[in-house]
Amino acid sequence: MMDEVLDPQGPPPVPTEKIPTVIVDNVHIVYKVYGAGAGKGSATSALSRIVNRKASPALTEVHAVRGISFTAYKGEAIGLIGSNGSGKSTTLAAIAGLLPTAQGAIYTDGQPSLLGVNAALMNDLTGERNVVLGCLAMGMSYAEVREKYQGIVDFSGINEKGDFISLPMRTYSSGMGARLRFAISAARSHDVLLIDEALSTGDAAFRKRSEDRIRELRKEAGTVFLVSHSNSAIREVCNRTIWLEHGVIRADGATEDVVKEYEDWTKKR
Template sequence: MVANRLFWEDDVTVAVANVHVHYRVPSTEHVSSSRSSRSARALTKVTGGQPKVLVRALAGVSLAAYRGESVGIVGTNGSGKSTLLRVIAGLEVPSRGQVVAETSPVLLGVNAALVPDLSGEQNVRLGCLAMGLSPEETERLIPDVVDLAGLGKAIHYPMKTYSSGMGARLRFAIAAAANPKILLIDEALSTGDAAFKERSERRMEELRAHAGTVFVVSHAAQVIEEICTRAIWLDRGRVVLDGPAVETARRYRSWAWNVSKGEHAAAKQQLKEAIEAGQPSRIELTTPIARGSWPRHARPH
Protein backbone atom coordinates (compact mmCIF):
# COMPACT_ATOMS: atom_id res chain seq x y z
CA MET A 1 0.00 0.00 0.00
CA VAL A 2 1.31 3.39 -0.90
CA ALA A 3 0.63 6.13 1.55
CA ASN A 4 1.87 9.67 1.75
CA ARG A 5 4.59 9.15 -0.80
CA LEU A 6 6.47 12.28 -1.60
CA PHE A 7 7.55 13.09 -5.05
CA TRP A 8 10.02 12.03 -6.39
CA GLU A 9 11.39 8.81 -5.11
CA ASP A 10 14.02 7.24 -7.27
CA ASP A 11 12.20 4.05 -8.11
CA VAL A 12 8.85 5.65 -8.97
CA THR A 13 7.90 5.36 -12.65
CA VAL A 14 4.34 6.72 -12.60
CA ALA A 15 2.63 9.01 -10.10
CA VAL A 16 -1.10 9.70 -10.22
CA ALA A 17 -2.14 12.40 -7.76
CA ASN A 18 -5.80 12.93 -6.94
CA VAL A 19 -6.94 12.49 -10.54
CA HIS A 20 -10.52 13.21 -11.54
CA VAL A 21 -11.91 12.64 -15.04
CA HIS A 22 -15.37 13.98 -15.79
CA TYR A 23 -17.38 13.68 -18.98
CA ARG A 24 -20.46 15.61 -19.97
CA VAL A 25 -22.72 13.11 -21.65
CA PRO A 26 -26.08 13.70 -23.42
CA SER A 27 -28.83 11.87 -21.56
CA THR A 28 -32.38 11.00 -22.58
CA GLU A 29 -33.29 10.34 -18.95
CA HIS A 30 -35.26 13.55 -18.47
CA VAL A 31 -36.46 13.82 -22.04
CA SER A 32 -38.02 10.39 -22.22
CA SER A 33 -39.35 10.39 -18.67
CA SER A 34 -43.06 10.96 -18.51
CA ARG A 35 -42.36 13.12 -15.48
CA SER A 36 -39.79 15.19 -17.36
CA SER A 37 -39.93 18.77 -16.22
CA ARG A 38 -41.14 21.47 -18.54
CA SER A 39 -37.79 23.22 -18.21
CA ALA A 40 -35.88 20.09 -19.32
CA ARG A 41 -38.16 19.71 -22.34
CA ALA A 42 -37.82 23.41 -23.09
CA LEU A 43 -34.04 23.14 -22.87
CA THR A 44 -34.08 20.26 -25.32
CA LYS A 45 -36.20 22.31 -27.68
CA VAL A 46 -33.84 25.28 -27.47
CA THR A 47 -30.56 23.36 -27.75
CA GLY A 48 -31.96 20.90 -30.26
CA GLY A 49 -30.19 18.14 -28.30
CA GLN A 50 -30.47 16.27 -25.07
CA PRO A 51 -29.55 17.71 -21.68
CA LYS A 52 -26.09 16.71 -20.54
CA VAL A 53 -25.23 14.94 -17.33
CA LEU A 54 -21.89 14.68 -15.57
CA VAL A 55 -20.23 11.24 -15.53
CA ARG A 56 -17.38 10.89 -13.03
CA ALA A 57 -15.16 8.25 -14.65
CA LEU A 58 -12.42 8.83 -12.07
CA ALA A 59 -13.13 10.50 -8.75
CA GLY A 60 -9.86 11.19 -6.96
CA VAL A 61 -7.47 8.36 -7.84
CA SER A 62 -3.96 8.40 -6.39
CA LEU A 63 -1.20 5.85 -6.82
CA ALA A 64 2.52 5.54 -7.33
CA ALA A 65 3.98 2.71 -9.39
CA TYR A 66 7.52 1.47 -8.99
CA ARG A 67 10.21 -0.12 -11.11
CA GLY A 68 9.78 -3.86 -11.47
CA GLU A 69 6.08 -3.86 -10.60
CA SER A 70 3.28 -5.35 -12.64
CA VAL A 71 0.13 -3.65 -11.48
CA GLY A 72 -3.25 -5.19 -12.22
CA ILE A 73 -6.39 -3.08 -12.34
CA VAL A 74 -9.68 -4.84 -11.66
CA GLY A 75 -13.24 -3.60 -11.36
CA THR A 76 -16.66 -4.00 -12.91
CA ASN A 77 -17.76 -2.52 -16.25
CA GLY A 78 -17.59 1.24 -16.13
CA SER A 79 -15.50 1.39 -12.94
CA GLY A 80 -12.85 3.55 -14.64
CA LYS A 81 -10.10 1.05 -15.52
CA SER A 82 -9.59 2.06 -19.16
CA THR A 83 -9.92 5.74 -18.29
CA LEU A 84 -7.11 5.35 -15.77
CA LEU A 85 -4.88 3.72 -18.39
CA ARG A 86 -5.69 6.43 -20.93
CA VAL A 87 -4.84 9.15 -18.41
CA ILE A 88 -1.54 7.44 -17.56
CA ALA A 89 -0.81 7.10 -21.29
CA GLY A 90 -1.36 10.83 -21.72
CA LEU A 91 -4.24 10.29 -24.14
CA GLU A 92 -6.69 11.98 -21.80
CA VAL A 93 -6.17 15.11 -19.75
CA PRO A 94 -7.53 14.85 -16.19
CA SER A 95 -10.30 17.27 -15.24
CA ARG A 96 -8.39 17.69 -11.97
CA GLY A 97 -5.18 16.29 -10.51
CA GLN A 98 -1.85 15.33 -12.00
CA VAL A 99 -0.19 12.41 -13.72
CA VAL A 100 3.54 12.23 -14.17
CA ALA A 101 5.45 9.43 -15.84
CA GLU A 102 9.16 8.80 -16.02
CA THR A 103 9.06 8.02 -19.74
CA SER A 104 6.26 7.99 -22.30
CA PRO A 105 4.09 4.94 -21.59
CA VAL A 106 3.06 2.63 -24.45
CA LEU A 107 -0.63 1.79 -24.36
CA LEU A 108 -1.66 -1.52 -25.83
CA GLY A 109 -5.39 -1.29 -26.23
CA VAL A 110 -7.88 -3.64 -27.77
CA ASN A 111 -8.38 -0.96 -30.40
CA ALA A 112 -4.73 -0.16 -31.09
CA ALA A 113 -4.76 1.38 -34.54
CA LEU A 114 -3.48 -1.13 -37.04
CA VAL A 115 -4.57 -1.35 -40.68
CA PRO A 116 -7.06 -4.17 -41.36
CA ASP A 117 -6.18 -4.47 -45.07
CA LEU A 118 -2.47 -4.94 -44.43
CA SER A 119 -0.94 -8.27 -43.48
CA GLY A 120 0.16 -9.04 -39.94
CA GLU A 121 3.79 -8.60 -40.95
CA GLN A 122 3.13 -5.26 -42.63
CA ASN A 123 1.32 -4.15 -39.48
CA VAL A 124 4.30 -5.19 -37.37
CA ARG A 125 6.50 -2.92 -39.51
CA LEU A 126 3.98 -0.08 -39.31
CA GLY A 127 3.48 -0.47 -35.56
CA CYS A 128 7.21 -0.49 -34.80
CA LEU A 129 7.79 2.63 -36.91
CA ALA A 130 4.76 4.31 -35.27
CA MET A 131 6.28 3.65 -31.85
CA GLY A 132 9.38 5.54 -32.91
CA LEU A 133 11.75 2.70 -33.76
CA SER A 134 14.14 3.38 -36.63
CA PRO A 135 13.71 1.45 -39.93
CA GLU A 136 16.88 -0.52 -39.10
CA GLU A 137 15.67 -1.42 -35.57
CA THR A 138 12.30 -2.34 -37.03
CA GLU A 139 13.78 -4.76 -39.59
CA ARG A 140 15.99 -6.29 -36.89
CA LEU A 141 13.03 -6.81 -34.52
CA ILE A 142 10.47 -8.17 -36.99
CA PRO A 143 11.47 -11.85 -36.63
CA ASP A 144 11.19 -11.64 -32.81
CA VAL A 145 7.82 -9.90 -32.97
CA VAL A 146 6.50 -12.42 -35.49
CA ASP A 147 7.79 -15.22 -33.29
CA LEU A 148 6.15 -13.80 -30.14
CA ALA A 149 2.83 -13.33 -31.95
CA GLY A 150 3.05 -17.01 -33.01
CA LEU A 151 0.52 -16.70 -35.83
CA GLY A 152 2.20 -19.10 -38.26
CA LYS A 153 1.30 -18.51 -41.90
CA ALA A 154 -1.47 -16.13 -40.90
CA ILE A 155 1.17 -13.46 -40.31
CA HIS A 156 1.07 -12.99 -44.12
CA TYR A 157 -2.74 -12.71 -44.30
CA PRO A 158 -4.66 -9.42 -44.03
CA MET A 159 -5.35 -8.50 -40.43
CA LYS A 160 -9.07 -8.19 -41.15
CA THR A 161 -9.15 -11.98 -41.47
CA TYR A 162 -7.86 -12.48 -37.90
CA SER A 163 -9.95 -13.59 -34.96
CA SER A 164 -10.03 -11.17 -32.01
CA GLY A 165 -7.53 -13.36 -30.15
CA MET A 166 -5.12 -13.37 -33.11
CA GLY A 167 -5.36 -9.57 -33.37
CA ALA A 168 -4.68 -9.24 -29.65
CA ARG A 169 -1.58 -11.43 -29.94
CA LEU A 170 -0.21 -9.30 -32.74
CA ARG A 171 -0.85 -6.05 -30.83
CA PHE A 172 0.83 -7.40 -27.72
CA ALA A 173 3.88 -8.57 -29.70
CA ILE A 174 4.21 -5.16 -31.39
CA ALA A 175 3.86 -3.16 -28.16
CA ALA A 176 6.36 -5.34 -26.33
CA ALA A 177 8.88 -5.02 -29.18
CA ALA A 178 9.67 -1.44 -28.30
CA ASN A 179 10.90 -2.56 -24.87
CA PRO A 180 8.88 0.17 -23.22
CA LYS A 181 9.76 1.12 -19.66
CA ILE A 182 6.08 1.61 -18.98
CA LEU A 183 3.70 -0.75 -20.76
CA LEU A 184 -0.07 -0.39 -20.36
CA ILE A 185 -2.16 -3.38 -21.42
CA ASP A 186 -5.94 -3.17 -21.71
CA GLU A 187 -7.45 -6.68 -21.66
CA ALA A 188 -5.41 -7.97 -24.60
CA LEU A 189 -3.88 -10.86 -22.71
CA SER A 190 -7.12 -12.50 -21.74
CA THR A 191 -8.10 -13.13 -25.37
CA GLY A 192 -5.12 -15.29 -26.30
CA ASP A 193 -4.94 -19.08 -26.07
CA ALA A 194 -2.88 -21.02 -23.52
CA ALA A 195 0.35 -21.11 -25.56
CA PHE A 196 0.23 -17.38 -26.25
CA LYS A 197 -0.63 -16.68 -22.62
CA GLU A 198 2.57 -18.39 -21.56
CA ARG A 199 4.71 -16.56 -24.14
CA SER A 200 3.19 -13.18 -23.33
CA GLU A 201 3.59 -13.71 -19.60
CA ARG A 202 7.26 -14.55 -20.14
CA ARG A 203 7.71 -11.40 -22.23
CA MET A 204 6.00 -9.29 -19.56
CA GLU A 205 8.25 -10.82 -16.95
CA GLU A 206 11.30 -9.82 -19.05
CA LEU A 207 10.05 -6.24 -19.32
CA ARG A 208 9.44 -6.11 -15.59
CA ALA A 209 12.82 -7.66 -14.83
CA HIS A 210 14.47 -4.89 -16.84
CA ALA A 211 13.16 -2.47 -14.27
CA GLY A 212 10.04 -1.58 -16.20
CA THR A 213 6.49 -1.18 -14.94
CA VAL A 214 3.58 -3.02 -16.52
CA PHE A 215 -0.08 -2.10 -15.92
CA VAL A 216 -2.69 -4.69 -16.89
CA VAL A 217 -6.44 -4.09 -17.00
CA SER A 218 -8.58 -7.21 -16.83
CA HIS A 219 -12.01 -8.32 -15.69
CA ALA A 220 -10.49 -11.68 -14.87
CA ALA A 221 -9.20 -11.53 -11.32
CA GLN A 222 -7.42 -14.82 -11.96
CA VAL A 223 -5.32 -13.34 -14.78
CA ILE A 224 -4.33 -10.49 -12.48
CA GLU A 225 -3.49 -12.88 -9.69
CA GLU A 226 -1.27 -14.97 -11.96
CA ILE A 227 0.68 -12.25 -13.70
CA CYS A 228 0.76 -9.24 -11.37
CA THR A 229 2.66 -8.41 -8.22
CA ARG A 230 0.17 -5.80 -7.11
CA ALA A 231 -3.45 -5.02 -7.90
CA ILE A 232 -5.77 -2.05 -7.65
CA TRP A 233 -9.52 -2.54 -7.37
CA LEU A 234 -11.55 0.34 -8.78
CA ASP A 235 -15.21 0.94 -8.11
CA ARG A 236 -17.13 3.90 -9.52
CA GLY A 237 -13.93 5.78 -10.24
CA ARG A 238 -12.45 5.29 -6.78
CA VAL A 239 -9.72 3.03 -5.44
CA VAL A 240 -11.26 0.43 -3.16
CA LEU A 241 -8.07 -1.48 -2.45
CA ASP A 242 -4.45 -1.25 -3.58
CA GLY A 243 -2.27 -4.11 -2.39
CA PRO A 244 -0.68 -7.48 -3.16
CA ALA A 245 -2.32 -8.97 -6.27
CA VAL A 246 -3.42 -12.19 -4.59
CA GLU A 247 -5.17 -10.38 -1.71
CA THR A 248 -6.87 -7.76 -3.92
CA ALA A 249 -7.97 -10.36 -6.49
CA ARG A 250 -9.35 -12.63 -3.75
CA ARG A 251 -11.44 -9.85 -2.20
CA TYR A 252 -12.62 -8.55 -5.59
CA ARG A 253 -13.62 -12.02 -6.78
CA SER A 254 -15.61 -12.71 -3.64
CA TRP A 255 -17.36 -9.33 -3.84
CA ALA A 256 -18.19 -9.81 -7.55
CA TRP A 257 -19.59 -13.26 -6.77
CA ASN A 258 -21.92 -11.82 -4.15
CA VAL A 259 -23.01 -9.03 -6.52
CA SER A 260 -23.78 -11.55 -9.25
CA LYS A 261 -25.86 -13.60 -6.80
CA GLY A 262 -27.81 -10.54 -5.70
CA GLU A 263 -26.30 -10.71 -2.20
CA HIS A 264 -26.13 -6.95 -1.98
CA ALA A 265 -25.85 -6.62 1.79
CA ALA A 266 -22.88 -9.03 1.90
CA ALA A 267 -21.26 -7.29 -1.09
CA LYS A 268 -21.69 -3.90 0.56
CA GLN A 269 -20.05 -5.19 3.72
CA GLN A 270 -17.12 -6.62 1.73
CA LEU A 271 -16.63 -3.33 -0.10
CA LYS A 272 -16.57 -1.51 3.24
CA GLU A 273 -14.09 -3.98 4.70
CA ALA A 274 -11.83 -3.74 1.63
CA ILE A 275 -11.78 0.05 1.85
CA GLU A 276 -10.94 -0.19 5.54
CA ALA A 277 -8.22 -2.79 4.86
CA GLY A 278 -6.26 -0.34 2.74
CA GLN A 279 -4.99 3.01 3.83
CA PRO A 280 -5.96 5.86 1.54
CA SER A 281 -3.14 6.76 -0.83
CA ARG A 282 -1.99 10.32 -0.89
CA ILE A 283 0.50 11.22 -3.54
CA GLU A 284 1.91 14.69 -3.26
CA LEU A 285 3.86 16.14 -6.12
CA THR A 286 5.49 18.57 -3.75
CA THR A 287 8.51 19.74 -5.67
CA PRO A 288 8.87 20.81 -9.25
CA ILE A 289 9.71 17.89 -11.47
CA ALA A 290 13.42 17.44 -11.01
CA ARG A 291 14.66 14.62 -13.15
CA GLY A 292 14.89 15.09 -16.89
CA SER A 293 11.89 16.25 -18.82
CA TRP A 294 8.55 14.63 -18.23
CA PRO A 295 5.54 13.86 -20.30
CA ARG A 296 3.15 16.74 -20.29
CA HIS A 297 -0.12 15.17 -19.28
CA ALA A 298 -0.32 16.92 -15.97
CA ARG A 299 -2.62 19.57 -14.76
CA PRO A 300 -2.35 21.52 -11.54
CA HIS A 301 -4.72 20.56 -8.72
Protein backbone atom coordinates in the same frame (compact mmCIF):
# COMPACT_ATOMS: atom_id res chain seq x y z
CA MET B 1 -6.93 -23.11 -19.34
CA MET B 2 -4.90 -20.42 -17.58
CA ASP B 3 -4.55 -22.49 -14.41
CA GLU B 4 -2.79 -25.22 -16.39
CA VAL B 5 0.13 -22.95 -17.33
CA LEU B 6 0.65 -21.00 -14.15
CA ASP B 7 4.18 -20.73 -12.78
CA PRO B 8 4.02 -21.76 -9.10
CA GLN B 9 6.76 -19.25 -8.31
CA GLY B 10 4.45 -16.36 -9.18
CA PRO B 11 5.62 -12.84 -10.05
CA PRO B 12 9.21 -11.85 -9.20
CA PRO B 13 9.83 -9.49 -6.27
CA VAL B 14 9.98 -5.73 -6.73
CA PRO B 15 13.44 -4.12 -6.56
CA THR B 16 14.21 -2.75 -3.11
CA GLU B 17 15.10 0.69 -4.51
CA LYS B 18 11.79 2.44 -5.16
CA ILE B 19 11.91 4.87 -8.08
CA PRO B 20 8.54 6.47 -8.96
CA THR B 21 7.43 6.14 -12.59
CA VAL B 22 3.75 7.18 -12.39
CA ILE B 23 2.10 9.45 -9.82
CA VAL B 24 -1.68 9.77 -9.91
CA ASP B 25 -2.70 12.63 -7.63
CA ASN B 26 -6.39 13.07 -6.70
CA VAL B 27 -7.52 12.42 -10.28
CA HIS B 28 -11.11 12.91 -11.38
CA ILE B 29 -12.20 12.03 -14.93
CA VAL B 30 -15.57 13.19 -16.25
CA TYR B 31 -17.12 12.21 -19.57
CA LYS B 32 -19.45 14.73 -21.17
CA VAL B 33 -22.18 13.13 -23.26
CA TYR B 34 -24.34 15.33 -25.43
CA GLY B 35 -27.82 14.25 -26.33
CA ALA B 36 -27.79 11.12 -24.19
CA GLY B 37 -30.51 8.76 -25.26
CA ALA B 38 -30.73 10.21 -28.78
CA GLY B 39 -29.68 6.87 -30.24
CA LYS B 40 -28.99 6.37 -33.92
CA GLY B 41 -29.19 9.26 -36.29
CA SER B 42 -27.90 11.74 -33.73
CA ALA B 43 -25.82 13.56 -36.36
CA THR B 44 -28.91 13.98 -38.56
CA SER B 45 -30.89 15.13 -35.54
CA ALA B 46 -28.20 17.67 -34.71
CA LEU B 47 -28.29 19.07 -38.24
CA SER B 48 -32.09 19.30 -38.07
CA ARG B 49 -31.87 21.24 -34.80
CA ILE B 50 -29.38 23.67 -36.33
CA VAL B 51 -31.54 24.26 -39.40
CA ASN B 52 -34.71 24.68 -37.33
CA ARG B 53 -32.89 26.61 -34.56
CA LYS B 54 -34.05 24.18 -31.91
CA ALA B 55 -32.40 23.93 -28.51
CA SER B 56 -29.50 21.51 -28.07
CA PRO B 57 -30.15 18.33 -26.09
CA ALA B 58 -29.22 18.19 -22.43
CA LEU B 59 -25.62 17.59 -21.42
CA THR B 60 -25.00 14.49 -19.31
CA GLU B 61 -21.83 14.12 -17.27
CA VAL B 62 -20.45 10.74 -16.26
CA HIS B 63 -18.03 10.88 -13.33
CA ALA B 64 -15.95 7.82 -14.29
CA VAL B 65 -13.02 8.26 -11.87
CA ARG B 66 -13.46 9.96 -8.50
CA GLY B 67 -10.35 11.31 -6.82
CA ILE B 68 -7.95 8.37 -7.04
CA SER B 69 -4.32 8.62 -5.91
CA PHE B 70 -1.44 6.17 -6.11
CA THR B 71 2.25 5.95 -7.03
CA ALA B 72 3.75 3.27 -9.29
CA TYR B 73 7.41 2.33 -9.06
CA LYS B 74 10.09 1.09 -11.40
CA GLY B 75 9.99 -2.70 -11.74
CA GLU B 76 6.39 -3.11 -10.57
CA ALA B 77 3.64 -5.00 -12.36
CA ILE B 78 0.34 -3.55 -11.15
CA GLY B 79 -3.00 -5.23 -11.76
CA LEU B 80 -6.20 -3.19 -12.04
CA ILE B 81 -9.32 -5.15 -11.12
CA GLY B 82 -12.98 -4.34 -10.56
CA SER B 83 -16.40 -4.91 -12.05
CA ASN B 84 -17.43 -3.56 -15.46
CA GLY B 85 -17.56 0.23 -15.49
CA SER B 86 -15.38 0.60 -12.42
CA GLY B 87 -12.90 2.95 -14.15
CA LYS B 88 -10.03 0.56 -14.96
CA SER B 89 -9.68 1.25 -18.70
CA THR B 90 -10.41 4.95 -18.15
CA THR B 91 -7.52 5.13 -15.69
CA LEU B 92 -5.14 3.51 -18.20
CA ALA B 93 -6.23 5.92 -20.94
CA ALA B 94 -5.63 8.87 -18.62
CA ILE B 95 -2.14 7.65 -17.68
CA ALA B 96 -1.41 7.27 -21.41
CA GLY B 97 -2.42 10.91 -21.92
CA LEU B 98 -5.47 10.08 -24.03
CA LEU B 99 -8.04 11.47 -21.58
CA PRO B 100 -7.85 14.81 -19.76
CA THR B 101 -8.36 15.02 -16.02
CA ALA B 102 -11.22 17.15 -14.73
CA GLN B 103 -9.30 17.58 -11.48
CA GLY B 104 -5.94 16.43 -10.14
CA ALA B 105 -2.85 15.51 -12.12
CA ILE B 106 -0.86 12.58 -13.49
CA TYR B 107 2.94 12.66 -13.59
CA THR B 108 5.01 10.10 -15.51
CA ASP B 109 8.72 9.40 -15.82
CA GLY B 110 9.14 8.44 -19.46
CA GLN B 111 6.54 7.82 -22.14
CA PRO B 112 3.59 5.58 -21.23
CA SER B 113 2.59 3.16 -24.00
CA LEU B 114 -1.00 1.91 -24.15
CA LEU B 115 -1.15 -1.46 -25.87
CA GLY B 116 -2.85 -1.09 -29.25
CA VAL B 117 -2.11 2.63 -29.59
CA ASN B 118 1.62 2.76 -30.31
CA ALA B 119 1.18 -0.32 -32.47
CA ALA B 120 -1.96 0.79 -34.27
CA LEU B 121 -3.06 -1.62 -36.98
CA MET B 122 -4.44 -0.63 -40.39
CA ASN B 123 -7.06 -2.98 -41.77
CA ASP B 124 -6.21 -2.52 -45.45
CA LEU B 125 -2.53 -3.36 -44.96
CA THR B 126 -1.07 -6.81 -44.50
CA GLY B 127 0.04 -8.07 -41.13
CA GLU B 128 3.62 -7.84 -42.37
CA ARG B 129 3.30 -4.14 -43.20
CA ASN B 130 1.59 -3.50 -39.87
CA VAL B 131 4.48 -5.11 -38.02
CA VAL B 132 6.96 -2.87 -39.82
CA LEU B 133 4.92 0.32 -39.36
CA GLY B 134 4.09 -0.50 -35.74
CA CYS B 135 7.73 -1.03 -34.88
CA LEU B 136 8.80 2.15 -36.66
CA ALA B 137 6.06 4.06 -34.78
CA MET B 138 7.61 2.87 -31.51
CA GLY B 139 10.95 4.36 -32.54
CA MET B 140 12.78 1.29 -33.86
CA SER B 141 15.22 1.57 -36.75
CA TYR B 142 14.80 -0.49 -39.93
CA ALA B 143 17.66 -2.68 -38.76
CA GLU B 144 15.88 -3.35 -35.46
CA VAL B 145 12.65 -4.16 -37.30
CA ARG B 146 14.44 -6.69 -39.50
CA GLU B 147 16.05 -8.23 -36.43
CA LYS B 148 12.80 -8.54 -34.47
CA TYR B 149 10.31 -9.23 -37.28
CA GLN B 150 10.29 -13.04 -37.24
CA GLY B 151 10.20 -13.12 -33.44
CA ILE B 152 7.11 -10.90 -33.46
CA VAL B 153 5.33 -13.14 -35.96
CA ASP B 154 6.25 -16.27 -34.04
CA PHE B 155 5.21 -14.73 -30.73
CA SER B 156 1.77 -13.74 -32.07
CA GLY B 157 1.12 -17.26 -33.36
CA ILE B 158 -1.03 -15.96 -36.21
CA ASN B 159 0.88 -18.01 -38.81
CA GLU B 160 0.36 -21.33 -37.05
CA LYS B 161 -2.59 -22.22 -39.33
CA GLY B 162 -1.52 -20.53 -42.54
CA ASP B 163 0.34 -17.57 -43.99
CA PHE B 164 -1.94 -14.97 -42.39
CA ILE B 165 0.87 -12.45 -41.95
CA SER B 166 0.71 -11.86 -45.74
CA LEU B 167 -3.03 -11.17 -45.69
CA PRO B 168 -4.78 -7.84 -45.02
CA MET B 169 -5.66 -7.17 -41.40
CA ARG B 170 -9.36 -7.04 -42.27
CA THR B 171 -9.24 -10.81 -42.80
CA TYR B 172 -8.09 -11.37 -39.19
CA SER B 173 -10.33 -12.29 -36.29
CA SER B 174 -10.40 -9.87 -33.36
CA GLY B 175 -8.27 -12.31 -31.37
CA MET B 176 -5.62 -12.52 -34.09
CA GLY B 177 -5.45 -8.75 -34.28
CA ALA B 178 -5.12 -8.43 -30.50
CA ARG B 179 -2.33 -11.01 -30.41
CA LEU B 180 -0.40 -9.23 -33.15
CA ARG B 181 -0.82 -5.89 -31.35
CA PHE B 182 0.57 -7.37 -28.17
CA ALA B 183 3.47 -9.00 -30.02
CA ILE B 184 4.40 -5.69 -31.67
CA SER B 185 4.10 -3.65 -28.48
CA ALA B 186 6.06 -6.19 -26.42
CA ALA B 187 8.92 -6.28 -28.93
CA ARG B 188 10.66 -3.38 -27.24
CA SER B 189 11.15 -2.19 -23.70
CA HIS B 190 8.84 0.49 -22.33
CA ASP B 191 9.16 2.95 -19.48
CA VAL B 192 5.50 2.32 -18.67
CA LEU B 193 3.47 -0.33 -20.52
CA LEU B 194 -0.32 -0.25 -20.14
CA ILE B 195 -2.10 -3.47 -21.11
CA ASP B 196 -5.90 -3.62 -21.30
CA GLU B 197 -7.27 -7.19 -21.47
CA ALA B 198 -4.61 -8.34 -23.95
CA LEU B 199 -4.03 -11.59 -22.08
CA SER B 200 -7.65 -12.67 -22.57
CA THR B 201 -6.99 -13.48 -26.23
CA GLY B 202 -5.46 -16.63 -27.59
CA ASP B 203 -4.88 -20.03 -26.08
CA ALA B 204 -3.03 -21.01 -22.92
CA ALA B 205 0.32 -21.15 -24.74
CA PHE B 206 -0.04 -17.54 -25.97
CA ARG B 207 -1.04 -16.34 -22.52
CA LYS B 208 1.99 -18.07 -21.03
CA ARG B 209 4.28 -16.38 -23.59
CA SER B 210 2.64 -13.03 -22.78
CA GLU B 211 3.09 -13.48 -19.04
CA ASP B 212 6.75 -14.42 -19.51
CA ARG B 213 7.30 -11.35 -21.66
CA ILE B 214 5.75 -9.08 -19.03
CA ARG B 215 8.22 -10.45 -16.48
CA GLU B 216 11.06 -9.66 -18.89
CA LEU B 217 9.77 -6.11 -19.34
CA ARG B 218 9.82 -5.64 -15.58
CA LYS B 219 13.40 -6.89 -15.41
CA GLU B 220 14.29 -4.39 -18.11
CA ALA B 221 13.40 -1.63 -15.62
CA GLY B 222 9.88 -0.86 -16.84
CA THR B 223 6.55 -0.59 -15.06
CA VAL B 224 3.60 -2.65 -16.29
CA PHE B 225 -0.11 -2.02 -15.67
CA LEU B 226 -2.48 -4.88 -16.48
CA VAL B 227 -6.26 -4.66 -16.68
CA SER B 228 -7.78 -8.13 -16.72
CA HIS B 229 -10.94 -9.94 -15.68
CA SER B 230 -8.82 -13.06 -15.19
CA ASN B 231 -7.83 -13.22 -11.55
CA SER B 232 -5.43 -16.02 -12.44
CA ALA B 233 -3.55 -13.74 -14.84
CA ILE B 234 -3.42 -10.98 -12.23
CA ARG B 235 -2.08 -13.37 -9.61
CA GLU B 236 0.51 -14.81 -11.97
CA VAL B 237 1.84 -11.56 -13.41
CA CYS B 238 1.31 -8.78 -10.86
CA ASN B 239 3.05 -8.23 -7.54
CA ARG B 240 0.66 -5.39 -6.66
CA THR B 241 -3.03 -4.89 -7.39
CA ILE B 242 -5.40 -1.92 -7.24
CA TRP B 243 -9.12 -2.64 -6.90
CA LEU B 244 -11.34 0.06 -8.44
CA GLU B 245 -15.09 0.18 -7.93
CA HIS B 246 -17.43 2.98 -9.07
CA GLY B 247 -14.40 5.12 -9.86
CA VAL B 248 -12.78 4.92 -6.42
CA ILE B 249 -9.99 2.75 -5.02
CA ARG B 250 -11.35 0.05 -2.71
CA ALA B 251 -7.97 -1.57 -2.02
CA ASP B 252 -4.31 -1.22 -3.03
CA GLY B 253 -1.67 -3.69 -1.92
CA ALA B 254 -0.17 -7.14 -2.37
CA THR B 255 -1.92 -8.98 -5.18
CA GLU B 256 -3.02 -12.06 -3.25
CA ASP B 257 -4.56 -9.97 -0.47
CA VAL B 258 -6.42 -7.58 -2.79
CA VAL B 259 -7.65 -10.25 -5.22
CA LYS B 260 -8.94 -12.40 -2.36
CA GLU B 261 -10.77 -9.41 -0.88
CA TYR B 262 -12.30 -8.70 -4.30
CA GLU B 263 -13.35 -12.33 -4.79
CA ASP B 264 -14.97 -12.42 -1.35
CA TRP B 265 -16.83 -9.20 -2.19
CA THR B 266 -18.11 -10.53 -5.53
CA LYS B 267 -19.42 -13.71 -3.88
CA LYS B 268 -21.57 -11.62 -1.52
CA ARG B 269 -23.13 -9.52 -4.26
